[in-house]
Amino acid sequence: MVEGLVWLGTLAFAATGALKGVEKGFDLLGVLVLATVTAVGGGSIRDVLVGTLPPTALRNEPLLWSVVLTGLLVFRFHPRVHALGPLIHYLDTLGLGLFAALGAERGLQAGLGPFGVALAGTLSGVGGGVLRDVLSGEVPGILYRAGDLYASAAWVGALMVYALHGSYPEGALFLGALTTGLLRIFGRRLGLRLPTPK
16 A cells, blocks of 8 residues: 555656656656656655665665656646646646655654654655756755645654654554644635745
8 A cells, every 4th residue: 555655656756757858858868867866856866864874765676667758758748737737736746645654664763863754754755856857957946835835744744753752653654644644735725824024
């Protein structure tokens, strides 16, 4: 079940990366690069930080080829994929929640404290998007998102995993992912935002 959701979230991230490449007018290689770094970049950064080498995603050939196939499909059918915006948003949110929770779990396995676990979870969820934005010449969206709790939602979800893993290990991952997803969805609907300078 979790493995299937991870695949779904990874391919949703790949689609968002490929769409960014299309919007920027990148060629096929550029679109595939953005699809790949968005899909596996966050987890790879996390794995390097906790000492898992080579990163898990780079050892999963079926997943990598599926990411490339997703990029190719988006490149070819991007008007239709773009029309699926709301669905892509929810799949992206699913991926964010899952990767934040799984990244937190990886931090726990590495013996990290609460800050380290939260950082591992957040990087797992948003690292690929940061790489995508930098490669496409933009300031990473997590630094200024208005009305869209993203990195902050991943941070809270990862902390939820840390807080619950000792007393409720079976549900910690689920509740951490759910917390991240709900914060993002309802944060956007309610227009919640972090403070900015006046």
